[in-house]
Amino acid sequence: MKKxxxxxxxxLFIAVGAKAQTATTNVHVQLNDVMSIAVNDADVHLRFxxxxxxxxxxxxxxxxxxxxxxxxxxxxxxxAAGNLSGxxxxxxxxxxxxxxxxxxxxxxxGNLGGTLTPVGQLGTTNTxxxxxxxxxxxxxxxxxYTVPSTVSKTDKILGKTADTYTTVVTYTISQ
Numbered sequence: 001m002k003k004x005x006x007x008x009x010x011x012l013f014i015a016v017g018a019k020a021q022t023a024t025t026n027v028h029v030q031l032n033d034v035m036s037i038a039v040n041d042a043d044v045h046l047r048f049x050x051x052x053x054x055x056x057x058x059x060x061x062x063x064x065x066x067x068x069x070x071x072x073x074x075x076x077x078x079x080a081a082g083n084l085s086g087x088x089x090x091x092x093x094x095x096x097x098x099x100x101x102x103x104x105x106x107x108x109x110g111n112l113g114g115t116l117t118p119v120g121q122l123g124t125t126n127t128x129x130x131x132x133x134x135x136x137x138x139x140x141x142x143x144x145y146t147v148p149s150t151v152s153k154t155d156k157i158l159g160k161t162a163d164t165y166t167t168v169v170t171y172t173i174s175q
Contacts, residue, residue, distance in 0.1 A: 036069045037173045044145050057149035064140035077126035077172045086163035094165045097121035100146040107142045
């Protein structure tokens with residue numbers, strides 16, 4: 001019993017005599033500038049299938065067409081590689097300006113921030129669609145493509161060979 005009392009007293013002495021100990025560490029959060037853009041639907045079709053399409057123009061809406069990530073405010077530009085060309089043996093071309101591109105302020109685009117600027121006539125130089133947009137991660141953006149009636153009723157479309165005309169459209173993001 002004396003051994004037990006002696007051990008208990010010794011343990012009590014160590015517990016009371018011990019002081020709290022601390023250790024520290026440094027936590028580092030490294031941020032790097034990041035920007036990315038992806039096109040989620042690589043083909044856009046503006047189809048003139050009936051007489052009313054030539055009278056009224058045609059529109060193709062593409063929900064979540066783009067996905068953007070930028071850790072800072074960003075600008076989104078668009079341009080065409082050149083004229084829209086038809087298939088083999090077709091010498092007709094369509095100017096890229098027959099196509100209009102816009103980012104509507106509705107749907108996925110409700111909280112983009114910044115300034116939306118429709119591109120009334122697609123061209124071969126970068127033209128801003130969205131400027132000073134709010135930083136975001138993995139944000140889907142809806143895009144609308146149109147050949148308006150102001151174009152579809154003109155010789156920019158009328159009188160051309162029935163064919164599918166194609167060009168490459170490039171979106172560029174910058175901070």
